[in-house]
Amino acid sequence: MTQHSLADERRPANDGPRAAARNRAALVSAARAIYATHGLDAPLSAIARRAGVGQGVLYRHFPDRAAVATAVLEENVRQVEQAAAAEDATLAGVLGVMTWHLSESAAFIGLLHADRAGSRSGIGDCAPALSERVERGLRGHLPNGHRLGAADDLMLAVAMVSGAVTGPTREERERRALAAWRLLGVEVGPVRPFSG
Template sequence: MTQHSVPDGRRPANDGPKAAARNRAALITAAREIYAEHGLDAALSAIARRAGVGQGVLYRHFPDRAALAAAVLEENVRQVEQASAAENATLADVLGVLTWHLTESAAFIGLLHADSAGNRSRIGAHALALSERVERVLRGHLPDGHRLGAADDLMLTIAMVSGAITGPTRAERGRRASAAWRLLGVEVGPVRPFEG
């Protein structure tokens, strides 16, 4: 647990559940930042340091790497699902939110490639389930006869776009993502997080 000093040097009272909730939130925030920079193989010790807690606290909340990755990636997927459920949402709108998450996080890109053996072994079956949720959401917005409607075409297209998302800045990654979608002939709405 993070220790905060008080002016007269006494240790603060144990906040119990409040501290546990704060620590968990800090760990998820730190993991999101570290995963965005280094992907899902980032050192757990770096995440604990960024959150300002010890590794023991990390392991109390997340018993292994897969549990922490799942907690972080769950929020990404939830935002894509929320964008999909918004009134009058279109495929382009949902792809815009999806693309924003791709440009923000190497870990989210890894999630969408969860069917490859390497990623499956790193973050487990839960990642595959999250990837399938994203695919279901997107398929729900595909009009009949859409060019991405064939069995693997939708996720293959997303993999192709995610492969193009490189660059040192978020703006550069966003520019490259938009160019990749344009070259593939797929309309994408504004690349931004879901603001519901």
Template sequence: MTQHPTNEHRPANDGPKAAARNRAALISAAREIYAEHGLDAPLSSVARRAGVGQGVLYRHFPDRAAVATAVLEENVRQVEKAAEDLTFAGVLGVVTWHLTESAAFIGLLHADEAGRSGVRAYALALSERVERALRGHLRDGHRLGAGNDLMLAVAMVSGAVTGPTREERERRALAAWRLLDVEVGPVRPFEEG
């Protein structure tokens, strides 16, 4: 009598549930990898950290730009939601938190330099959304209201965000805002509630 293998050792195929889990794992892994290494980090590192093969990554995200957009979209959404509820200083606190947390978010705000990573068009669109969220809070005559001054100030602060720990990066970012004579609210992620 021939015995046929059973599926007792194989996990059940969860179909759409597995796909949703894999996508979430890929976004989470990409967020971590991009926070450490910026937008140019190898996609193979993202797949490895998520515990999936590169084929699974490409099934969900056809290219580097799609991965970066999925990750950075959440950062930008937080800034936009903060702009609905907080003062200008509060929104700057949320932006500063994202700067201290993620090299990728810094790369986003330097979208003109993002061309080498293949995500320039996406980065520009997301950067413009951050600018709109911030600009919507500027009162007439604000010192950052003229021309490109607002995003130039954000870029200058992002350039100061260096250091081995998040605390050091935050300290340097706040010092840069202080040197620009700009008030910043609490440095924290935006939490609805």
């Protein structure tokens, strides 16, 4: 039996905290991609595989399904809030950013319908707070007397539009979202992510 010295063996470098931050970012990115296609009920194992890590690493960063979904959806909501807080923000512009997220991500649509029966996403507990943040961002730009100004009309319109956002491609989903806004008589600005 031949013994090899430890010096002869190559071991991968231990990046410590840098690896943890890199793994978390990879998991959020993978979850965003998986959720964009499959929605909030997508299997966590698919997220870990896409990120190139084991499920143990996923659970080290996110204790449950709701924590993964919240990390992903937080960025969607934050972009809507940033668009609403921009100096030159208008309702049409904020709706354009929100519509981009609706067209891009089945998960963001799921957020707006998280209390639906049968969802395993676990997002239901934090969905109201995230949804309220979206509503605040939009409502802050509603002109007095706007057709969506009544109590629940704004978020009902958002739910109606999000229900129309279907299709195999992002372009098709965007086309349907814009058609739904048009049918509601609501102007939407350029459909794009917020870039501050």
